[in-house]
Amino acid sequence: MRQNIHFVTKYINNFKIAQNIKLNSEYFILELLCPEKLSEILPGQFVEVLVENSSNTFLRRPISIFDVNYENNSLKLLIKIIGDGTKKLSELSINSKLNLIYPLGNSYSLPNCKDVLLIGGGCGIAPLFYTAKFFKNYNVNFTLLLGFREKSQVILQKEFSELGKIFYTTDDGGFGERGNVLQHSILKNNNFEKIYSCGPEIMMKNIAIWAKNKNIDCEVSLENLMACGLGACLCCVQKTKSGNKCVCTEGPVFNVNDLLW
Amino acid sequence: MVEIDFNGLKLKNPVLAASGTFGYGIEYSDFVNLNDLGGFIVKGTTIDNREGNDYPRMTETASGMLNAVGLQNKGIDYFIENIYPKIKDYKTNILVNVSGSQIEDYVKVAEKVNELKAIPGIELNISCPNVKEGGMAFGTNCESAANVVKAVRKVYKKHLMVKLSPNVTDITTIAKVVEYEGANSVSLVNTFMGMAIDVKTRKPKLSTITGGLSGPAIKPIAVCLVWKVSNAVKIPVCGLGGIMSANDAIEFLLAGASAIQVGTANFINPKITTEIIEGIDNYCKINSIQKINEFRML
Secondary structure (H helix, E strand, O other): OOOOHHHOOOEEEEEEEEEEEEOOOOEEEEEEEOOOOOOOOOOOOEEEEOOOOOOOOOOOEEEEOOEEEOOOOEEEEEEEOOOHHHHHHHOOOOOOEEEEEEEEOOOOOOOOOOEEEEEEEHHHHHHHHHHHHHHHHOOOEEEEEEEEOOHHHOOOHHHHHOOOEEEEEEOOOOOOEEOOHHHOOHHHHOOOOEEEEEOOHHHHHHHHHHHHHOOOEEEEEOOOOOOOOOOOOOOOEEEEOOEEEEOOOOOOEEEHHHEOO | OOOEEEOOEEEOOOEEEOOOOOOOOHHHOOOOOHHHOOEEEEEEEOOOOEOOOOOOOEEEEOOEEEEOOOOOEOOHHHHHHHHHHHHOOOOOEEEEEEOOOOHHHHHHHHHHHHOOOOOOEEEEEOOOOOOOOOOHHHHOOHHHHHHHHHHHHHHOOOEEEEEOOOOOOOHHHHHHHHHHOOOOEEEEOOOEEEEOEEOOOOEEOOOOOEEEEEOHHHHHHHHHHHHHHHHHOOOOEEEOOOOOOHHHHHHHHHHOOOEEEEOOHHHHOOOHHHHHHHHHHHHHHHOOOOOHHHOOOO
């Protein structure tokens, strides 16, 4: 896995919208065709999207890469509608253009152990889809655990189930086990050696504490507010044991042992 | 566009990248040929390592953003040892933005930068709104502005650009004082002090409560201040504040600036500096402008 991102070339390009798939009232997927050969993308990396025609959206929006297809040079973004910017993105029509800076950030590391667990919550499932696919190619034995608020929020069930073993929690138990991801029974009956997580900060913090107690190595992906995405503005910093680090270039993936959580 | 003599600083075009928005240049080298730029100004550099302010230190606003980074940098010695060797061979003007909390700090940093052969000038930052001590305090008072420029002028022998704060009653008086104390040019404006509150949580959106507003939201005010200052002083003015396009840059040149800086726009379009250079070039061809001083309001 890459260590120093400054040596990896970044690009800016107008992608063409191949598909805009509405999953439910909140989530949608954009499939974007790259006008040239797509550069190598690592699991956990993200893009900076330029939102046009939204007067309230001044800065680009950092969005995780959900899936990559090198055969047709496309990538997919799973996006949750939060404000005007993401609303505008949800309204993009097929064949329209979307300007991206990519690929950005470091990546989840390839595990050197047998049993790994990928835990996603809400929109945090986005980078875990490509991560799981990537791990599958490297014959990593992984289990997916996804948490949602309620049954109606559960998305991409079929797509995720095709990747491997998968378990769910919902707050009310309407789908999968009841409670939050840390309350799921597979955590009691398994000996996972590494955890990869993305989701709400409070969820990742609790996972980090749990993993540290159990002596399990754990990587999380952060989504601090960001401007440039290139390590120039120093707005997205996260406090770590070795000082402030840019989430955009030195993250978004951090080993929880480096964080002050 | 012919070369510009910016009071001794030879610029191949009037476009510089603004401090704090362009890292050390290297961060943008996938998007911009740094040699094409008139110059770039590296991020605010202090005598010692600074961690900056707590997160959150940025929030988006209508046509702009508020930041409160607070001069995070690893200090001048780290710059000299680790960054300078990587950037010194670029064929463009690399200026160091010199920041500090006390006059002695500014002087020490300026002395060290004076020894760097590939750095033809400094931008003295007496206008950072995001540090508790020093920073903007120096640039909002004639006496302290005079004192810091005088002290740095004694030790710094190359081009001394002073970056002015717009958070003053009359920016022209500060500009005149700075000119009198020996500055070779002034750059303006730094960010306007601003504030944003989250109505849900009823808390300020920045950890420092207030921050500096940049982006196109401030452009008309910046153009106005550039126009006022360029009529008040003889030294050249480097104009900045919300420049997002070549036309924005040309507005500043028409208002009296001899060069411009592109800041926040780098975050949205990392290639914007090159695009602005091309745009100004085209404008000059169409309007038969051959020298920077031919940019004049009609």
